[in-house]
Amino acid sequence: MDRIKILVVDDESRMRKLVKDFLVKKNYEVIEAADGSEALDIFFDDREIALVICDVMMPKIDGWQVCKEIREYSKVPIIMLTAKGDERDELQGFELGVDEYISKPFSPKILVARVEAILRRSNVLEESERMEMNGIVVDKTAHSVMIEGNPIELSFKEFELLTYFMENAGIALSREKILNNVWNYDYFGDARTIDTHVKKLRSKMGEKGECIKTIWGMGYKFIA
16 A cells, blocks of 8 residues: 655754654655745645645745645645744634644644544544554454453443543543543533543553553543
């Protein structure tokens, strides 16, 4: 299967290299552009580009104009990078059809996680039925979990909870977000049910339970 192509647009070569290195490790093919004009030439010359990561402040043509011109012809997912944290900039980006908006400085691992989430939503990246992190193997088809080669028994919700954590590794997840995604939007129970399930899940995972970190006052994060 051909590698998924991602166009990275930034006038800073250091930033392009940083983003490229992390994406290449995940087996993506990365095409670089140093300004908006070059980015548009590359994009309209290569119809296989599946996602665009674009800086806002650039010479010749800025990121907003790049987004605007791409959106006139394509619905390809776009992630905008910017040093600004202005709400007006974010609103402008979403009005132009930006899919994600990430402020600098950012964690490259979080950026990669956002890329994969967007590609899954766009049906470009197929959902993997098997995940492996930190010696933990989750097989969604067989509905099984192995830790360091040993099977562990989880309830249905514990399995879904662990799967959700691993699919969002490195991302801080609020209790509300976990409820909405694991228990679904029609659940009206107490959010503390999450804490109870996490406690049981950690216990069954033994030492690997430490991968699930508590973020006080918010929720949890799985550390890969």
